[in-house]
Amino acid sequence: MHGIKSTYGFPVILILGVLIMSVIVPVDYQWTTYLHDHRIKQLARVMDRSLFEGEGLGGGDPVIFFLILTTIVYYLAWKKGERSRWYIWRPHLGFILTSGLACSMMLVHSLKWVMGRARPSEVLSGKLMFTDWFEFGPHYIAEGIYRGSFPSGHTAQAFVLVAVVYALVATPKTGRGLKMWGVAWGIFSVAYAVVMGLSRCMALEHWFSDVAGSIILSALLMQFIYQYLLNLPAQISFYKANGRYPETPPAWELHLCIYIVGTLIGAMACVMGIRAVWLREATIFYSLIPVGLACTWLFSFLLRRLHRSVFREIG
Secondary structure: OHHHHOOOHHHHHHHHHHHHHHHHHHHHHHHHHHHHHOOOHHHHHHHHOOHHHOOOOOOOHHHHHHHHHHHHHHHHHHHHHHHOOOHHHHHHHHHHHHHHHHHHHHHHHHHHHHHOOOOHHHHHOOOOOOOOOOOOOOOOHHHOOOOOOOOOHHHHHHHHHHHHHHHHHHOOOOOHHHHHHHHHHHHHHHHHHHHHHHHHHHOOOOOHHHHHHHHHHHHHHHHHHHHHHOOHHHHHHHHHHHOOOOOOOOOHHHHHHHHHHHHHHHHHHHHHHHHHHHOOOOHHHHHHHHHHHHHHHHHHHHHHHHHHHHOOOOO
């Protein structure tokens, strides 16, 4: 899968993302209000609700069911080892789970807490001021974990389905037919995430830049996880050369997720401390900077150590 595993993948997404977010800045407010004025009410209502909150089947629920099923298959792949029919998919199952946790939960909510951007409904009603996606907003973490507008959690959740494309296209012994299904699934997944995001703008739950930022950040993080963190290209090459994957600790991808959470918490604490300095908030929050730096260093060290031990056999 040379297109995805190329070392140019991450920088290309990053450059395009910066350009897109720059273009959106001057039209963010207008595009969001336009989508609201021309909203499809039923679409916005369905995409917003969730079966898990007693509201009926919603737009994000299929992704939750998909991740639950992936977790079960991932467990079976590890339990039976090479005897499992799912063994050949094992690294990709770990990639899908890691991407799901990192994109739709860790990254999104940590940024929501830190940025504290007001939602369109709050701005248009005159309750709070408008801020751009790169500015600290009026919300603070004590007001609730879902208050921040940037980025869009629903959009990031929908974008998780894109991770399946990597599995369908790059798994060893994948035939041409499965690769074509992968391309088709990729088109569907991106379209699904876009529709989800636009529906959130229609409901005045998110700005247009929240949606675009969520897709770009998710794509960046997914590419980073695939190419560098889990290094699936190296695992696939090892399989092709040896007929098996390298020996790794059971469910090591989930261990990595724990260390990623710790690293993100540390980074979030640092930024919240910087936010306190920038906005001249209570000086007690200034101490979050050194605490956050220490936490980030510790968990990133543990992450790197686990990563080295896993790929020692590959070299």
